[in-house]
Amino acid sequence: MTATPLSPGRNTLPGGDLNLPTPPGLIRRFWARHPRVADLLLASMYFVPMAIALIVDALLGAGAPQGMLILNAVVVVAVSGALLFRRRAPRLVLVITALGMVAGFAEYGQGHLLPVLLALYAVAVYRDVSTAWVGFGASALLGALSVWLNEGVTFMSWVAVASQVVIMMLAATLIGVNVGNGKRYVAALVDLAAQLAAERDQQAQLARVSERARIAREMHDVVAHSLSVMVALADGANAIAPKDPERSREAMLEVASTGRSSMREMRRLLGVLAEAPETGAAVRQGGRDRREPAAVRAPLEPQPGTEQLVELVESFRAAKLPIRLEQNGRGPNNAGVQLTIYRIVQESLTNVLRYSESPTLVTVRIVATSGGVEVIVADNGLGHSPAPSQGSGRGIIGLQERVALYGGTLEAGPAANRGWRVTATMVFDPEEKA
Secondary structure: OOOOOOOOOOOOOOOOEEEOOOOOHHHHHHHHHHHHHHHHHHHHHHHHHHHHEEEHHHOOOOOHHHHHHHHHHHHHHHHHHHOOOOOOHHHHHHHHHHHHHHHHHHHHHHHHHHHHHHHHHHHHHHHOHHHHHHHHHHHHHHHHHHHHHOOOOHHHHHHHHHHHHHHHHHHHHHHHHHHHHHHHHHHHHHHHHHHHHHHHHHHHHHHHHHHHHHHHHHHHHHHHHHHHHHHHHHHHHHHHHOOHHHHHHHHHHHHHHHHHHHHHHHHHHHHOOOOOOOOOOEEOOEEEEEEEHHHHOOOOOOOOOHHHHHHHHHHHHHOOEEEEEEOOOOOOOOOHHHHHHHHHHHHHHHHHHOOOOOOOOEEEEEEOOOOEEEEEEOOOOOOOOEEEEEHHHHHHHHHHHHHHHOOEEEEEOOOOOOEEEEEEEEEEEEEOOO
């Protein structure tokens, strides 16, 4: 898992809008926002005392020889500059500080030990635990070597001083490992939260895509049904116009009514498909304001259901399609199941009107039981085999997807004797009103 650190001074994920608690402690937040200041302060804690000591020894002419003073001055400047990069290159800083400790330990041993401790801490925090322990081992050996190189050192004094050096290095490493593990653990949690937030957004996007695909099928149903009815009515009105102008007028009025109804439904569907505008009504959610899309705020007409089946069948009867509607049992309360039943009947009757040859009877049978429903639409036309150019098949595919949502199946094919038959079964909770 790749760690994703938080940006200083922020409490949101880098790629999302998931709020995180503010880090505790005013001082800790200050150092987190100003890492350069912290590095400069630590480097000054080493540079200033060592510079004062070197200047005093040079002015008084006591202590280390002139050559050792120059060597230590070079070490102080190099190590101080290296400490400024302890976050970005902690291993290189550890190498420089350890070599500086070896070079200047004889005269200013305790002073040169501080940068090594800071470097060991930085390696443990900003790299990994294994690198920290390798750095500790190498630094401990160099520290023991530096003590041994002192002139006049005895074995017992070497053991005592070297033990102190190693213990201080061990303490710095342990503190760094503890702090570093905590930082890495928090970074891993933040990264996991970012991934979950991204997955949440992806799921929401997939849901939107799925919903838009469903709406596209709705538009197909609306257009195919309405145009088929309007074409049939217009042809009928044209045929009877010379003989019965009044009936022709009624048919054209039905064409206009069907067209207006279809336009209203298509406007509603296109309004849902449209992208949300920049402005919208502000609502409170989760303790903060957010913009609600205008497409959501717009009053939407209710989706058709089983109560609209009679009106649907009458519109096809007006197109001279002989239909018998049979409904048995208590229908479902679930609006989604009702809409699916409505669309099955609508698509099936549209296909009968478009493709069936001279049907004398079209039966629409809906049989509801305590936990399911069966929808059958059958006609006795002479033929019902459209060529590929006559239909895309999207209507039946869409119906199969709708039915599958409720654990059902849909089959469409030639009937036993003649004509075409569509049979769909679904399972539902009769009391559910989703």
